[in-house]
Amino acid sequence: MALANTAFVFPGQGSQKVGMLAAAHAEYAAVRDTFTEASEALGYDMWDLIQNGEQEALNLTATTQPVLLTSSVALWRAWLEQGGEGPAVMAGHSLGEFSALVCAGALGFADAVRLVRQRGEFMQTAVPVGEGAMAAIIGLDDQAIVDICADIAGRGEGEVAAVNFNSPGQVVIAGHTGSVDVAIAALKEAGAKRAMPLPVSAPFHTVLMKPAGERLAEAMAQISIQAPSVPVIHNVHCQAENDPERIRELLVQQIYSPVQWTGCVQAMVERGVGEVVECGPGKVLSGLNRRIDKSLNSHSLEEPEALQATLAALAGAA
Template sequence: MALAHTAFVFPGQGSQKVGMLAAAYEAYAAVRDTFSAASEALGYDMWDLIQNGEQEALNLTATTQPVLLTSSVALWRAWQEQGGDSPLVMAGHSLGEFSALVCAGALDFADAVRLVRQRGEFMQTAVPVGEGAMAAIIGVDDQVIVDICAGVAGGSAGEVAAVNFNSPGQVVIAGHTGAVDAAIAALKDAGAKRAMPLPVSAPFHTVLMRPAGERLAEAMATVAINSPAIPVIHNVHCQAESDPERIRELLVQQIYSPVQWTGCVQAMVERGVSDVVECGPGKVLGGLNRRIDKSLSSHSLEEPEGLQEALSALAGAA
């Protein structure tokens, strides 16, 4: 039975940190089992990396992507283990869309872990380390950001574009490092309150990722995709899809297309969502979601206390 008025959302890159999920790992067998399965699929001890590795290693996208997917799926399984019901709808931010599709039954977990590691490798090699960058811009109208990036792009500094529409007044830009720096300077002149470089190692969701998209399409050709048991709102067009081949196309397009997170949240609200559960490390999406629609209630599953609070708060909502 689905939880009425409830959505589960899954974070993307930037939420990773050394030591994350330590309490959940101790509390829930489902979390331990999920990390063990991921380690077996990838051939290294993922849990040891998260707890004892270096942040710089964790931030490399080929590592970050399977780590975050595993973390989100582990918390979803802990939720189920504790008796939590399925939500009305799901969505994931960028990489988080893969997590959502695993939890919705559209992708096999082991397949997805291997696939997102490849996705990370493809994205990293599309633009060498140091040549690409991303930055969050806060306090400027979205269209101003789009226009300034368009004015900078194509010049001697390279390409830059608005790529993540995270909430009104918070947009992420990405591209060649010099072009991102030039856009940041112009946006500060235009009144941006903050411009924060992001801890990622490639300019995601830009035209620079098209080669990665082509390689991802090849890798995905042999991966089975099912129709989701729970609707998943996609980043590219803010709609749910049931056709596996259409889902496959959208996952490829997403790698070089802007993430329309504001539109995804609005689409969930239009379906009647009033409670949003963040299933993964951190609370980044909870903050964005409240800026998009102040009526939304947010819950986080990263800590056992948060998971139990969400179970209690949503009990009887099915």
């Protein structure tokens, strides 16, 4: 039985940190088994990398993507192992959409973990390290950000665009490093409260990712996709899809299209969602979701105590 008013959401890049999930790994066999499965699929010890590697290595997108997908799937499996019920709807932020589709049964886990490593490689090689950047813009009207970036890109010196609509007043821009720097200065001058570079290694969700999208389409042609058992709201258009071929198309489009996270959360609220569980490391999405709709109750699963508290809270809310 699904939890009728509950959504599970899955984080994207930026939630990774050395040492994450240590307590969950010690506590839950499902977490340990999931990391073992991922390590076998990729041919290296992922758990050792997370616990003992360097943060700089973890931040490289070809590493970050399989690590975060594995972390989210591990916590989902731990949730089920502990008797948790499935939600009424799912969504994931960028990479997290792949995590959501694995947990909804649309993608096989081993296929997905290999696929997102390729996705990361394609995204990284589309723009050499150092030539692309992303920055979070806080406290400025969304349309003003779109317009200022379009003006800078229109000068022909480099691409920059609004690419993640994370919550009202929080938008991420991306593009060529020089143009992002120019945009940061212009957006501060226009009244942004904060404009800060993000610890990512490529300008995701811009037209600069089109070559990565073409390569991802080729890789995805080899992957089986099923209709999801739980509706998954997609970043590109804030709707759920059942047709596997349409899901395949959207996952390719997503790589070079803006992430409409505000719209995704609003779509979940329109479905009657009041409880949102962040299934992955950190609480980035919980913070965004509260800014999008203050009526939402947020829960997390990263720590065993939090997972048990969420089980109890949702049993009471059902």
